[in-house]
Amino acid sequence: MTTPDAPxxxxxxxxxxxxxxxxxxxxxxxxxxxxGTLALGLGYPLVRQVVMSxxxxxxxxxxxxxxxxxxxLDNYADVLTDATTWAVVARSLAFCLAAATLTMLLGTVVxxxxxxxxxxxxxxxxxxxxxAWASPLVASLTVWxxxxxxxxxxxxxxxxxxxxxxxxxxxxxxxxxxxxxxAGVIVVWMSVPFVAFSLYAALTQVPEETIEAAQLDGAxxxxxxxxxxxxxxxxxxxxxxxxxxxxxxxxFAQIKYLQNAGGTVSETNLLGTYLYQLGVAxxxxxxxxxxxxxxxxxxxxxxxxxxxxxxxxxRTA
Numbered sequence: 001m002t003t004p005d006a007p008x009x010x011x012x013x014x015x016x017x018x019x020x021x022x023x024x025x026x027x028x029x030x031x032x033x034x035x036g037t038l039a040l041g042l043g044y045p046l047v048r049q050v051v052m053s054x055x056x057x058x059x060x061x062x063x064x065x066x067x068x069x070x071x072x073l074d075n076y077a078d079v080l081t082d083a084t085t086w087a088v089v090a091r092s093l094a095f096c097l098a099a100a101t102l103t104m105l106l107g108t109v110v111x112x113x114x115x116x117x118x119x120x121x122x123x124x125x126x127x128x129x130x131x132a133w134a135s136p137l138v139a140s141l142t143v144w145x146x147x148x149x150x151x152x153x154x155x156x157x158x159x160x161x162x163x164x165x166x167x168x169x170x171x172x173x174x175x176x177x178x179x180x181x182x183a184g185v186i187v188v189w190m191s192v193p194f195v196a197f198s199l200y201a202a203l204t205q206v207p208e209e210t211i212e213a214a215q216l217d218g219a220x221x222x223x224x225x226x227x228x229x230x231x232x233x234x235x236x237x238x239x240x241x242x243x244x245x246x247x248x249x250x251x252f253a254q255i256k257y258l259q260n261a262g263g264t265v266s267e268t269n270l271l272g273t274y275l276y277q278l279g280v281a282x283x284x285x286x287x288x289x290x291x292x293x294x295x296x297x298x299x300x301x302x303x304x305x306x307x308x309x310x311x312x313x314x315r316t317a
Contacts, residue, residue, distance in 0.1 A: 053289035075290035092271040100244040107195025133193035148172045173262035202236035242306040
């Protein structure tokens with residue numbers, strides 16, 4: 001008795017894993033309006049500023065009574081050989097790194113504190129930080145100016161009460177060192193809520209089971225934070241630190257307000273106020289554009305490492 005032959009196995013001319021996935025153009029077409037808006041809103045001013053940095057551009061060119069004159073790299077030569085520019089750059093970098101580092105440290109501590117608090121105290125702390133963060137900038141700066149006022153400021157009164165008689169009538173804004181101390185307190189106070197809320201949201205994603213398992217295995221609190229918590233929230237830490245560096249490097253409103261309140265402009269300029277002084281006060285728009293390009297390069301240099309680490313983590317994920 002013979003059995004019928006088995007049917008031939010069905011072969012797929014192309015394995016599923018080798019099939020190419022067709023990309024539909026619809027998602028890319030939907031991005032065109034957004035990309036066009038960004039190119040128009042950001043691209044044109046950037047290109048215009050690059051062009052102006054190679055031109056002699058002042059009040060005459062601004063009002064149209066004279067045409068811009070192409071002078072090549074003269075503006076950059078003036079900027080790079082000016083001792084004032086390098087002093088402002090060094091001052092800006094030092095203030096930016098100090099303020100960003102202190103903001104990240106305090107924001108991390110507050111985020112960890114919110115993680116440990118019970119519901120009621122945590123809500124009170126969050127509402128307080130949100131109120132401070134949402135306060136109008138000018139109103140907040142006015143209050144801080146009152147606190148450090150040389151005649152009726154509560155800070156001087158408190159220090160005199162503690163026995164520091166030399167602080168009676170002391171002007172915090174007249175001295176560049178105490179000027180930047182006040183500016184740093186204000187900048188950090190305004191930035192900590194954003195860092196704390198961002199890191200607290202990241203901390204809620206840390207698996208409690210992993211932390212409890214590490215605790216049962218004998219890991220200390222420092223070890224659990226270093227080897228479990230930090231690697232989990234590292235992407236958020238990198239992004240927040242990146243934003244803080246960018247924001248603190250281009251700081252303007254806080255410094256300008258304190259300068260108007262009694263600071264010495266020539267000794268307290270940062271890159272943001274220095275650009276304002278060159279472009280608006282002195283009408284040297286070409287030189288100001290060259291300084292703006294230098295500021296852009298500094299920002300890219302400071303943030304390059306963070307951007308590269310973010311891209312590496314994205315590829316790994």
